[in-house]
Amino acid sequence: MAIPSVTSPEIFQHVRIIMGMVLGLSMTRLLNGLVRIIQHPGQTRIYPVHIGWVLTLLLTLVHFWWWEFWLIGLPTWTxxxxxxxxxxxxxxxxxxxxxxxxSISDYTGYEDFFISRRKWFFGFFGLTIIFDLIDTLIKGHAHLAMFGGEYWFRVPLYLVLCGTAIYSANRLFHKAFVTFALLYEVTYIVRFFDTLN
Structure with a gap:
C-alpha cells in the first residue's frame, strides 16, 4: 500500500505529537517533584545544587520544544x-x-541522593549534548552557522564539565557547574532563540 504524498510540515506536525508526549511526561515529573518538595518541606532535606538542576532542566525542556520548531523546514524526513x-x-x-x-528513602536527603547518582545524571546530560550536536547538524549548515564559533566551544566544554561531574563529588564544583549551566542557558536562549525567524 502506497503512502499518500505529504509535505515536510505535515510530517513535522505528526512527529511533534510523540515528542510532545515524552516532553510532557518529563515536565510533569519535574513539576510534581517540585510541588512535593514545597508541600512537604520537612520530609526531605533539599540541596540547592539539586534544585538548580531541576530548574535548569525545566528551562531546557521548554527551550527544546521551542528550538525543535526549526525542523518544520527539514526538506526530507526519514x-x-x-x-x-x-x-x-x-x-x-x-x-x-x-x-x-x-522515592529517595534510601538516602539521607537530596544532597546524598544527587551526589550518589551523579554518574547517571551527568552521563545522560553528556549524551544530550551529543544529541544536540546531531540535531543541529540535521537542521543544516545555515542553522549551524547561526551560532558562530561559540557552538564549537560550547559542546566540548559541556562534555568536559559532565565528565568532571561524573568523577568528582566536590560540592563547590557542582555548585559552580549548575550556576554556570542555568545562567548560560538563559543567555543562550536570549541571544540565539528569541525569535524563530
Missing part, C-alpha cells in the same frame, strides 16, 4: 531522523527521572 528525535526526547525524560525519582 525514519532514522524520527527515531533520533524520539531518543533525544527520551534522554531528557531520563534526566527528569534521575533528578526526581519516585
Amino acid at each position: 525514519f532514522q531522523v524520527y527515531l533520533f528525535l524520539i531518543l533525544y526526547a527520551i534522554s531528557l525524560f531520563f534526566l527528569s527521572a534521575f533528578l526526581l525519582p519516585d
Whole structure:
C-alpha cells in the first residue's frame, strides 16, 4: 500500500505529537517533584545544587520544544531522523527521572541522593549534548552557522564539565557547574532563540 504524498510540515506536525508526549511526561515529573518538595518541606532535606538542576532542566525542556520548531523546514524526513528525535526526547525524560525519582528513602536527603547518582545524571546530560550536536547538524549548515564559533566551544566544554561531574563529588564544583549551566542557558536562549525567524 502506497503512502499518500505529504509535505515536510505535515510530517513535522505528526512527529511533534510523540515528542510532545515524552516532553510532557518529563515536565510533569519535574513539576510534581517540585510541588512535593514545597508541600512537604520537612520530609526531605533539599540541596540547592539539586534544585538548580531541576530548574535548569525545566528551562531546557521548554527551550527544546521551542528550538525543535526549526525542523518544520527539514526538506526530507526519514525514519532514522524520527527515531533520533524520539531518543533525544527520551534522554531528557531520563534526566527528569534521575533528578526526581519516585522515592529517595534510601538516602539521607537530596544532597546524598544527587551526589550518589551523579554518574547517571551527568552521563545522560553528556549524551544530550551529543544529541544536540546531531540535531543541529540535521537542521543544516545555515542553522549551524547561526551560532558562530561559540557552538564549537560550547559542546566540548559541556562534555568536559559532565565528565568532571561524573568523577568528582566536590560540592563547590557542582555548585559552580549548575550556576554556570542555568545562567548560560538563559543567555543562550536570549541571544540565539528569541525569535524563530
